[in-house]
Amino acid sequence: MNTSILHITNGDSTTQYLQKLNFKGDFITWREMLCEGKTTSDVGSESFWKNRFEFLKNSYNVSKQKFINYTLKEYRNLCNQKKQEEIVLWFEYDLFCQINMLAVISWLKHYREGYKISLVTSGKVAGSDQFLGLSELSENQIENLYKNRVVLSQDDIEYADYIWQLYCSDSPLRLETIHGFNPMSPFTYLEDALKAHFLRFPSIENGLNAIENTILKTVNENKFATKQEMLRYLLANQKNYGFGDIQYIKKIDELKKLFTASFNPVKLSKTGKQVLDHQLNYYPQIRSESAYLGGAKKYSFLYLSDTKKLLKIAS
Incomplete structure (x- = not known):
């Protein structure tokens, strides 16, 4: 019956599920997608939120009022929560959640020093290769995770903050070399999430990143009557990105010239097939100076598939 707990969750579905299961305490829902667009390390500052609003407005047509009301x-409610004895973080295994988790821990390090902070993370299910989100778990599964939640040490908090700082830097190269150097970390899924992050930089082979190439490959190998049918397939079969429909819709729109005009049915255009087969490099056509992944410009780096390393492009 302890009510001196603050739960910070990864989304509304988790918050609603925990409340349905009568978890005691106060709830804050972290409504951001910091894996998308430019980020700065000063989480919660005026400039941080101004930067995030500009990205969401320009990329997803989010109105100022919606940004204020939703995020x-x-x-601000989180800022007012100071009385609890423990802060419990609820985040999942995917890139979307792991980046948000780093940002929240960074904020807690700077504004809730000395508080007891614990972590509940969902992912691989025992006895199966299946990965599940928090709201997909049974009542027993989620209660067991909560019972066995990990209390973060000061070293854990410092480590998460450091990785966040690197994610927000103007180069991913240092993050690339350091992200796997902490095998004792309680952040079980962070390394794989960051590997997925590096794959979001354009490949040297055709200028598209792993997600964009997967979209083309999926269309080439399957028959979809409509764009919506393709979208459902992509969402169901993504690995550890954790993206929603709006992220994939935006990505498909950026690649629209690689599809035939109608999308009914969905087919690759001649150019799309050439790009997929590495006969044409699409980098010049898709390159954008305003595209960021964390603090780095997306098109200032190339991913080398043979070495699985990033290469900075000389400006």
Whole structure:
């Protein structure tokens, strides 16, 4: 019956599920997608939120009022929560959640020093290769995770903050070399999530990243009557990105010239097939100076598939 707990969750579905299961305490829902667009390390500052609003407005047509009501009001509520004895973080295994988790821990390091902070993470299910989100778990599964939650040490908090700082830097190269150097970390899924992050930089082979190439390959190998049918397939078969439909819709729109005009049925255009077969490099056509992954410009680096390393492009 302890009510001196603050739960910070990865999304509304988790919050609603925990409340349905009568978890005691106060709830904050972290409503951001910091894996997308430019980020700065000063989580919660005026410039941080201004930068995030500009990205969401320009990329997803989010209105100022919606941003205030959906994200900022919840953040301000978080700022007012200071009385609890423990802060419990609820985040999942995928890139989307892991980057948000780093940002929240960084904020807690700077604004809730000395508080007891613990972590509940969902992912691989025992006895199966299946990965599940928090709201997909049974009542027993989620209660067991909660019972066995990991209390973060100061070293854990410092480590998460350091990885966040590197994610927000203007180069991913140092993050690439250091992200796997902490095998004792309680952040079980962070290394794989960051590997997925590096794959989001354009490949040297055709200028598209792993997600974009997967979209083309999926269309080439399957028959989809409509764009919506393709979208459902992509969402169901993504690995550890954790993206929603709006991220994939935006990505498909950026690649629209690689599809035939109608999308009914969905087929690759001649150019799309050439790009997929590495006969044409699409980098010049898709390159954008405003595209960021964390603090780095997306098109200032190339991913080398043979070495699985990033290469900085000389400016």
